[in-house]
Amino acid sequence: MKKIRLSKSLKDNIITYGIVILAYIIVQIMVSSGNMSSLMQGLLVPLCVYVILAVSLNLTVGILGELSLGHAGFMCVGAFTGAFFSKCMEDVITIGLLRFILAILIGGISAAVIGFLIGMPVLRLKGDYLAIVTLAFGEIIKNIVNVLYIGKDSNGLHISMKDSLSLGLEPDGKVIINGAQGITGTPKDSTFTIGVILIIITLIIVLNLIHSRDGRAIMAIRDNLIAAESIGINITKYKLMAFSISASLAGIAGVLYSHNLNSLMATPKNFGYNMSIMILVFVVLGGIGNIRGSIIAAVVLTLLPELLRGLSNYRMLIYAIVLIVMMLFNWSPKLVELRKRFSPRRLLNKTREVQ
Amino acid sequence: MAALLEVKNLGISFGGLRAVDDFDVSIKKGQLYGLIGPNGAGKTTVFNLLTGVYKPSEGIIKLDGVNITGLKTIEINKAGIARTFQNIRLFKELTVLDNVKAGLHNHYKYSTVEGILRLPGYFKTEKAMNERAMELLKVFELDEEANLLASNLPYGKQRKLEIARALATEPKLLLLDEPAAGMNPNETIELMNTIRFVRDNFDMTILLIEHDMKLVSGICEELTVLNFGRILAQGETSAVLNDPQVITAYLGE
């Protein structure tokens, strides 16, 4: 009986998990021995957030093969529903960790539901049209959150789309979501450890999904939709599955994000298309469909501006140039050809021939 | 013998063009049936109508007595028709083995949760799928290449893989669209043997489109000749191939 691919993919996956766990251990050592600047420490939770966002987007872009430019929208849904829950339950559930886990579940499920509702009409659009509609939805979500006012008092919840006064709260009530000012005072429950655990959970879900019957169906749809139909695969079901799971994980990243800040606002910078595009850059640079690559790209590209801080004004410029150069280097057929020709292995073989 | 595939009065128009008109055919269980005709005659369109890619504007299609007219491709596959395509449609980024396992999708199942949490159901079913898929690959002598990416196979083997994948869906009727295209005479003879093997050992009925007359006359028992979307001749192979109308329209002097 031939050795089947299971062992190769298993090996690959173990390496991926290993890298994450190793990185965690190294960071913890550096932090406890005082070798990490507070600047870097402040980046640890955001790094986890971006890794989860990149891996989850790769599920849609690399595994399902659909371009989504609205990933930040799902992050937004998760961030706000999670933070809303935490603030509401601040005095009710006093065990922080329990409340945070519930917030994560709520954020993930809300994002999944929104992903499902958006996916249903949208996933039948082709390529670029799908891309622009996902971008549109991402912007719509951000805009709606900005005009949302929700308050709580002894009578329950009050919702308004106009302003906080029209909520009509009792004197003992408090405004939780305050329109453009968002949510203030979210309990700071996010830690690096929890972030890494969430990364590992994300990896388990995504990697196990890929190497399963459902994963094969999703990739079949990516590779040849008409052929997938002809072997009886339910296209709508699997597109929705991939899209919803991807959205859900983005929502979880959002909860992690919102519980790391004192004030949570939906700005163009954190929940707009700029964020969606940034995550897409991580995914493409790390390799479309390459889960481990997404992790590495997310970390490197997030750290790069910080490492370049010494060059202050020029750092974002250099970031942009590095991005362009890396893209050309990795994707231009001519340059790829040149690289192969001058690869060490080739040169070694040539010298052997000469002798 | 009862008819496995019963088609009456099948027709479709594209814009003003009548692509297929008044198409009838009756294919018995276990037959090797050929659909031939000049390029553009509508042969692939007939396949597309039979597999639900197009919805016919007229006509009835019955598979094993069940009316499948107008059903979607997925349902038609579940009812028992599988096909290969004129331009090979493999899952390029999947391995040879995974291409076949994808074909097993509706016959070996476990839930998404079982897959993600790696419950025992996952391991049991995947093992059974691996065994079944390797069985199929062995029939087509592709078992050695099981772990190769499908796009790395040579052309002839890609065609065979497409057939293997179609067979994995456990169809009653197999539609092959120009399976011998791009093959040299040796490969074609090998393909002929493979097709006969499939029919004999998989209890299969096969309808194929072909231009290679050696293959057609070698394995097809009955033929339908299509010209400009309409049936030109129909019947036993040697009779049809000697029909003067067919010779003029298609085979040449």
Next chain:
Amino acid sequence: MSFISYLINGISLGSVYAIIALGYTMVYGIAKMLNFAHGDVIMVGGFTIFFAVSMQGLPPFVGILLAVVLCTILGITIEYIAYRPLRQAASSLAVLITAIGVSYLLQNLALLIFGANTKAFTSVVTIPAIKLADGQINISGETIVTIISCIIIMIGLTLFINKTKAGQAMLAVSEDKGAAQLMGINVNGTISLTFAIGSALAAIAGMLLCSAYPSLTPYTGSMPGIKAFVAAVFGGIGSIPGALIGGVVLGIIEILGKAYISSQMADAIVFMVLIIVLLVKPTGILGKKIQEKV
């Protein structure tokens, strides 16, 4: 009466979107790529005029000429260095990401040179406003120039495509690049020309946009770029009349939305309309449905 004012403003804003959308749709139809940096070329155009007119005191028309020339050269250069090498790349996402990189580059260059604070742009339009209906409708000079420019550009471009050899070459390349090459058409040159025209139009759009909405930052081009992209898709990507319709309709919806519903929700409303249209007509208003051969 104010409804008509809003309508006219909407048509004016829509005209700017249409001009930008033209650049997007032409590049998409001919080079088969989404040029994410297009919006930022608009910003470059705006800053060039600002530099020339407000900082160096040159007359407006010199500023405009400078902007058009600079943006044209910029567009051709970007295409040659960053996009052309990726034309045959394994994935079409590669050139999209590179375009994003170019967008970042342009934004940060502007940031470095001019700083982050908002610049006050002095309008280059010297035509006085027209008052109609006893002064109830005020059409600004900028609005008049914008709408007329859009009409001229549309007519000019349509004539160019239909009547000139270079224009017909562009049509051919958009239909079938390989066949066009076999027929002796210089595909590289045609694509360069497409970027040149698109970038020149972006410069003009920058001038019109900044004249009407006189605040300028390195990020000024970003949102109009996205909206114009939405307009191009809305009208049917690859279609020139589609870009016009998409742009104008979008502008009208945005202005009316700001006026009658909410300034904050205006963007969301624009996007919602887009989504509804695409769900009804998946290839946009004038878009073509490409059937995949089975």
